Amino acid sequence: MSMIDHVFQATTEYIGRMPKSLRKEYGQFFTSVETATFMADLFTIPAKGTISILDPGAGSGILSTALIERMQTYPTIKKIELVCYENDPNVLELLKSNLRWVCAQSIIDVSYQIVTDNYIVSQMPDYNHMIDANPNPRKYDLIIGNPPYKKIAKDAPEAVAMPDVCYGAPNLYFLFASMSLFNLRNGGEMVYIIPRSWTSGAYFKLFRQKLLSEGALEHIHLFASRDKVFEKESVLQETIIIKVKKSTNKPNSITVTSTHSNADFSNITVFEAPYATVVSGNESYVYLVTDSSEIDTLSRLNHLHDTLPTIGLKMKTGLTVDFRNLKALRDSAEGSAVPLFYSQHIQEGKVIFPVGKEHEYIVTDQEGLLQDNTNYLFVKRFTAKEEHRRLQCGVYLSKKHPEYQKISTQNKINFICGLHELSDCVVYGLYVLFNSTLYDCYYRVLNGSTQVNSTEVNTMPVPPLRDIEAMGKELLRVKDMSEESCDRILRSYI
Numbered sequence: 344m345s346m347i348d349h350v351f352q353a354t355t356e357y358i359g360r361m362p363k364s365l366r367k368e369y370g371q372f373f374t375s376v377e378t379a380t381f382m383a384d385l386f387t388i389p390a391k392g393t394i395s396i397l398d399p400g401a402g403s404g405i406l407s408t409a410l411i412e413r414m415q416t417y418p419t420i421k422k423i424e425l426v427c428y429e430n431d432p433n434v435l436e437l438l439k440s441n442l443r444w445v446c447a448q449s450i451i452d453v454s455y456q457i458v459t460d461n462y463i464v465s466q467m468p469d470y471n472h473m474i475d476a477n478p479n480p481r482k483y484d485l486i487i488g489n490p491p492y493k494k495i496a497k498d499a500p501e502a503v504a505m506p507d508v509c510y511g512a513p514n515l516y517f518l519f520a521s522m523s524l525f526n527l528r529n530g531g532e533m534v535y536i537i538p539r540s541w542t543s544g545a546y547f548k549l550f551r552q553k554l555l556s557e558g559a560l561e562h563i564h565l566f567a568s569r570d571k572v573f574e575k576e577s578v579l580q581e582t583i584i585i586k587v588k589k590s591t592n593k594p595n596s597i598t599v600t601s602t603h604s605n606a607d608f609s610n611i612t613v614f615e616a617p618y619a620t621v622v623s624g625n626e627s628y629v630y631l632v633t634d635s636s637e638i639d640t641l642s643r644l645n646h647l648h649d650t651l652p653t654i655g656l657k658m659k660t661g662l663t664v665d666f667r668n669l670k671a672l673r674d675s676a677e678g679s680a681v682p683l684f685y686s687q688h689i690q691e692g693k694v695i696f697p698v699g700k701e702h703e704y705i706v707t708d709q710e711g712l713l714q715d716n717t718n719y720l721f722v723k724r725f726t727a728k729e730e731h732r733r734l735q736c737g738v739y740l741s742k743k744h745p746e747y748q749k750i751s752t753q754n755k756i757n758f759i760c761g762l763h764e765l766s767d768c769v770v771y772g773l774y775v776l777f778n779s780t781l782y783d784c785y786y787r788v789l790n791g792s793t794q795v796n797s798t799e800v801n802t803m804p805v806p807p808l809r810d811i812e813a814m815g816k817e818l819l820r821v822k823d824m825s826e827e828s829c830d831r832i833l834r835s836y837i
């Protein structure tokens with residue numbers, strides 16, 4: 344039996360006897376044999392006699408095992424020095440026995456150390472160059488990791504230990520990745536399997552900037568079916584694998600590979616994407632392009648220099664959290680009630696009201712829940728995975744509801760508004776953008792989740808306001824609200 348099969352079998356037995364609730368406390372999910380082998384294969388093995396490896400959050404040691412197994416075929420390697428961090432006492436016995444077994448099988452001399460301290464907190468002084476820091480902290484050639492995926496509080500010890508990458512709600516996975524970057528020697532490589540959420544979004548900006556300035560992103564692997572990676576463990580986060588070299592020199596291109604699932608890497612798609620297309624903009628977003636048509640989408644929009652805010656517009660999230668304001672909600676237009684718009688009111692490009700839905704009116708004098716009854720483009724915040732479009736929008740014209748001064752929007756929709764009232768043509772022009780294939784594709788490459796996040800939409804490139812207005816006029820002229828019609832109109836401007 345191969346080393347990795349042995350370790351996998353022992354891990355499967357452990358999963359069988361250890362309740363999921365206990366493993367969850369540590370964010371513990373195990374990598375499959377195929378994924379671990381694929382990750383180990385991504386490294387460029389250095390031409391050295393002794394190679395140091397770090398496995399932070401080692402679990403049962405499957406990732407270290409995959410890498411040691413691969414090295415068996417390298418006659419130049421005389422010694423492997425492995426360090427595993429793992430702080431869950433329940434899994435330590437398994438880790439020890441697995442490593443003991445692997446060392447006994449290995450034809451290369453392997454020494455290993457298991458550190459049972461907290462990987463983040465125990466290195467805080469070194470990471471922050473504090474007075475009690477080790478002046479020569481240990482650095483590694485190769486780091487292989489599947490870190491815990493766990494949101495933590497802003498004042499959790501791990502978050503406090505890494506102030507340079509924390510903003511908003513931190514997650515252990517990117518603290519692990521930042522610490523690993525610190526633990527790498529210059530020119531060393533790390534391969535990590537992590538959620539894709541860090542590639543966009545404000546909470547991850549500091550992490551992205553650090554990773555992309557101190558490291559060179561060389562390889563990204565995507566799984567086409569988003570929830571298959573940890574199917575046994577039902578981790579629903581969309582996961583990617585990244586390879587980063589510790590270097591300030593950026594590559595010209597990034598290799599992007601993709602497979603359908605984590606169980607079969609034989610049918611792999613390989614694509615070389617220009618580095619400057621994948622990593623771009625002030626926000627250092629990472630655009631996960633998989634083919635040349637997506638590169639084409641990005642380059643068609645990226646030469647536009649405006650965004651919604653630079654032309655005096657903004658996407659905002661709906662104002663009312665309905666379940667927190669139950670007493671104010673009404674089913675009918677009684678007294679001073681005003682319309683409360685939900686995603687159900689967005690239908691085929693229009694905003695239809697009322698639809699006979701419960702709680703579609705609100706009675707309130709809280710200013711924070713009300714907005715002027717003016718023109719808006721409403722955009723759904725949530726769509727189902729299998730739906731054809733991520734961006735689904737509807738034109739809201741205030742003249743259809745002249746009886747109201749104010750209206751409200753549920754927080755499950757977004758709306759685009761202006762500093763001044765938007766003309767009908769501008770709203771229809773925005774509809775052309777947000778109902779086009781190009782913008783939908785751009786948003787998908789930018790953000791893999793099914794949620795439409797207003798912060799990200801506000802960073803997307805848009806044409807000048809006069810072009811948007813002209814597109815709206817054209818849409819009103821042709822009277823065809825379909826995606827194809829929007830694509831046709833947009834094509835003549837972009």
Ligand SMILES: C[S@@+](CC[C@H](N)C(=O)[O-])C[C@H]1O[C@@H](n2cnc3c(N)ncnc32)[C@H](O)[C@@H]1O
Pocket residue numbers: 369370371372373374399400401402403404405406428429430431434460461462463488489490491492
């Ligand atoms: C997602 S699991 C991955 C396990 C293993 N590397 C694999 O790929 O199968 C993350 C591991 O990190 C460990 N862990 C969580 N927080 C830790 C910390 N602060 N320091 C060290 N290990 C930690 C968990 O107990 C868990 O075993």
